[in-house]
Amino acid sequence: MKLVRVFVASLAITGIASSSLAGDLQQSIAKAASQQEQARPPANPLHIDKEYLIPGASLFVVGLTMAVYGFLHTSGGEFVSGQVSTESKTGVGAAGLAVAGAGGMILFLGAHRSTHAPSVVFGPHGVGVSKRVSW
Numbered sequence: 001m002k003l004v005r006v007f008v009a010s011l012a013i014t015g016i017a018s019s020s021l022a023g024d025l026q027q028s029i030a031k032a033a034s035q036q037e038q039a040r041p042p043a044n045p046l047h048i049d050k051e052y053l054i055p056g057a058s059l060f061v062v063g064l065t066m067a068v069y070g071f072l073h074t075s076g077g078e079f080v081s082g083q084v085s086t087e088s089k090t091g092v093g094a095a096g097l098a099v100a101g102a103g104g105m106i107l108f109l110g111a112h113r114s115t116h117a118p119s120v121v122f123g124p125h126g127v128g129v130s131k132r133v134s135w
């Protein structure tokens with residue numbers, strides 16, 4: 001029992017002493033926060049010009065609507081049950097997928113070619129401004 005008391009007392013002394021060796025807590029917190037700010041990439045919101053956004057989104061929505069109608073709607077008015085290729089209008093569904101793919105490509109090109117304003121990032125100690133330049 002005496003050995004257990006000595007072990008517990010030495011463990012308590014070591015625990016208290018190690019926290020006093022940690023240094024100034026406020027400096028440690030500030031250092032950790034600055035390291036986290038440096039590791040975080042700046043926020044870059046996605047911006048697509050209207051010349052790409054409106055036709056791309058329209059084609060995408062219309063294409064998906066055509067695909068759902070073509071693959072799920074039958075001539076009898078009921079949903080497809082077993083043989084999708086013979087009961088549904090697969091030509092309309094495939095054309096809808098192609099139109100949706102074209103709309104998605106227009107949206108992708110719009111995001112890739114966007115000329116948006118600089119990205120502004122607000123931090124606890126200041127403001128950062130960044131602009132992507134490509135040629």
